[in-house]
Structures are given as C-alpha cells and as structure tokens.
Amino acid sequence: MYLFKQVADLKEALEHEKKAGKRIGFVPTMGALHEGHLSLIRDAKALTDIVVCSIFVNPTQFNDPKDFEKYPITIKEDILKLNSVDTDILFIPSVAEMYPEGVNGMHLHYDFGYLETVLEGAFRQNHFQGVGIVVHKLLDIVQPHDLFMGQKDFQQCMIIKRLLKITGIPSKLHISPTLRENDGLAMSSRNMRLNQTERQTATQISRTLTWMKENIRQMPFPVLKENAGKQLQDAGFQLDYIEIADAANLQLLDKTIEKEMVMLVAAKLGEIRLIDNMIVS
Incomplete structure (x- = not known):
C-alpha cells in the first residue's frame, strides 16, 4: 500500500x-x-x-x-x-x-x-x-x-x-448495506467511545428498528413512532428523531406506501450520538 x-x-x-x-x-x-x-x-x-x-x-x-x-x-x-x-x-x-x-x-x-x-x-x-x-x-x-x-x-x-x-x-x-455486530448494533466509529454499559444499551436501537419493521403495517405511524421512541427513552436514550420516510426521496410519511420505505433513528447515549436506519421493502 x-x-x-x-x-x-x-x-x-x-x-x-x-x-x-x-x-x-x-x-x-x-x-x-x-x-x-x-x-x-x-x-x-x-x-x-x-x-x-x-x-x-x-x-x-x-x-x-x-x-x-x-x-x-x-x-x-x-x-x-x-x-x-x-x-x-x-x-x-x-x-x-x-x-x-x-x-x-x-x-x-x-x-x-x-x-x-x-x-x-x-x-x-x-x-x-x-x-x-x-x-x-x-x-x-x-x-x-x-x-x-x-x-x-x-x-x-x-x-x-x-x-x-x-x-x-x-x-x-x-x-x-449496513454491517452489524453479532448483537445487531450498526458498526460505527463512534462505538469506540461507548463504555461497557453504554455498549450493551446501544443494541436497543437495532432492536427497536426491528420491532418497527415487524409492526409497520399493523400500527398507525404516529402510534408506531411513539411506542418506538418510548422504548429508546426507557432504555436511557435522549431521542433526536425517529421517522419513517420514502426511501427514494426521504419525504417523511404518516402512513404506509407501496414503495420502499426507510426507518431512521438518531439518539444520544450519554455524550455519544448514534444513528441507524432500516429499509422496509
């Protein structure tokens, strides 16, 4: 090299x-x-x-x-x-x-x-x-x-x-595609700054996104996002946003569409701000 x-x-x-x-x-x-x-x-x-x-x-x-x-x-x-x-x-x-x-x-x-x-x-x-x-x-x-x-x-x-x-x-x-650790946490350079307790807590982001993906066609979006946000806040996160958008243009959605969607999260755990997303086909 x-x-x-x-x-x-x-x-x-x-x-x-x-x-x-x-x-x-x-x-x-x-x-x-x-x-x-x-x-x-x-x-x-x-x-x-x-x-x-x-x-x-x-x-x-x-x-x-x-x-x-x-x-x-x-x-x-x-x-x-x-x-x-x-x-x-x-x-x-x-x-x-x-x-x-x-x-x-x-x-x-x-x-x-x-x-x-x-x-x-x-x-x-x-x-x-x-x-x-x-x-x-x-x-x-x-x-x-x-x-x-x-x-x-x-x-x-x-x-x-x-x-x-x-x-x-x-x-x-x-x-x-996003690569993830075995426990689901999206790989990120900022993960290096997490202490042991924060590192364990951080996996809640991917668990919440997975839960949203499983329920996205069963719940109204406002209810889905409120429940997802509560999961993160209960785990100790300070939430910046949790949204669902059209994956083609990032227009925020209030209901499901028959196109590819993306769920996006940004939240702080202590001083560390983490982001993640998950595609919904």
Whole structure:
C-alpha cells in the first residue's frame, strides 16, 4: 500500500494509473476504521483495479466542536487494517492540505434542497454543507470512476447523489448495506467511545428498528413512532428523531406506501450520538 499526504503527489500517481487504463475506486473515511469500512474496500477491490482510501477528519462537517475534538484517531491501527484487505493507496492529508483557503475561508454553497432540511439536516446545522465541501474536494483530487459508501449514513448517501448531480462529476456511487455486530448494533466509529454499559444499551436501537419493521403495517405511524421512541427513552436514550420516510426521496410519511420505505433513528447515549436506519421493502 502506498501512502500519500500531498494532493499533488497523489494526483500524479493516479494520473499514471489512469493512463495505463486502470479503473479507480474510492472509499472516503474519517478513520477509526471497522469491518464496515473494510467491506467497502473489498467491494471496491471487486469492481475496480486501484482502490484509494482517504482518512480525513473533516472539521467543516462538525456542528459541535467538542464532537470534533473527541472523534477517535487510530491511524496506526487503520493502516494495519487497510493493509489486511490489500488497499492500494491511502491518502492522509492535513487540514491545511485540504483547506489551503482556511477552514473558515470562502467555500462553495450547495443546493441540497429538501434533503438538508430534515432529520440530520435539521439537527446538525451546516453539517451537509461541510460534507459536500470535503467530498467535492476529494472527488476533484482522486477523480474516481467509482465511489463506495455505506447505507448506515443513509441521508448522507442521498446528499452525495445530489452532489454528483449538481457538480456533474461522473463518478458512479455504490451504496453497500449496513454491517452489524453479532448483537445487531450498526458498526460505527463512534462505538469506540461507548463504555461497557453504554455498549450493551446501544443494541436497543437495532432492536427497536426491528420491532418497527415487524409492526409497520399493523400500527398507525404516529402510534408506531411513539411506542418506538418510548422504548429508546426507557432504555436511557435522549431521542433526536425517529421517522419513517420514502426511501427514494426521504419525504417523511404518516402512513404506509407501496414503495420502499426507510426507518431512521438518531439518539444520544450519554455524550455519544448514534444513528441507524432500516429499509422496509
């Protein structure tokens, strides 16, 4: 695996590969890697010739400075994990390398429309603008044929689809299913910050989503969401939202539809904010 820290060096190396006819796959991450990230690398390896992974904790997408400061940094372990799945290239830029104009400098503003007004967009002001800024920068640098992301960040995946349309970037987005621990907890870098008791409690999110899925056609949505919210609050969560939406456009629903739906949850357990979702066919 080759490691790059400078944009110019990475671009030069990738240009050489592209001239040789190689297909480039890209997996952007913020590090603190887990099996979910590695599954994206494997997916990319199966479909492309050269797989690039980036590790960059992006300051512009954190609406809470404390959350940014406490985000887990495990670079040595991450490198070992990426080597174990034969990642070709790792890009680890500094903040100055990614934001030569300064983090608080002038940035593009993206029209994400309705997607930026609900759920994560409503609770994390400017979060998706920060995501758009950094992913646009990374895509301009790597210029991949294929981009790989996980379904756990369902709304973010929809934002990236919109970003690709807005910018005209021709990369093809591949969304892989959420990977879960044996007890159902969605794999997440933030899980590292949970203590032993919180880690056990956190499994209630997936249990509640499973319960909702089993009852979604038997209960009115307001009753279903109220009962699901009570399950989480009784377990010790502070609930941000629990919603059911059209999986195609994230329009919030008050009754079942004959199309794919998605149930989405965000809740805090102590200082740790966890999100999860589950598709209903």
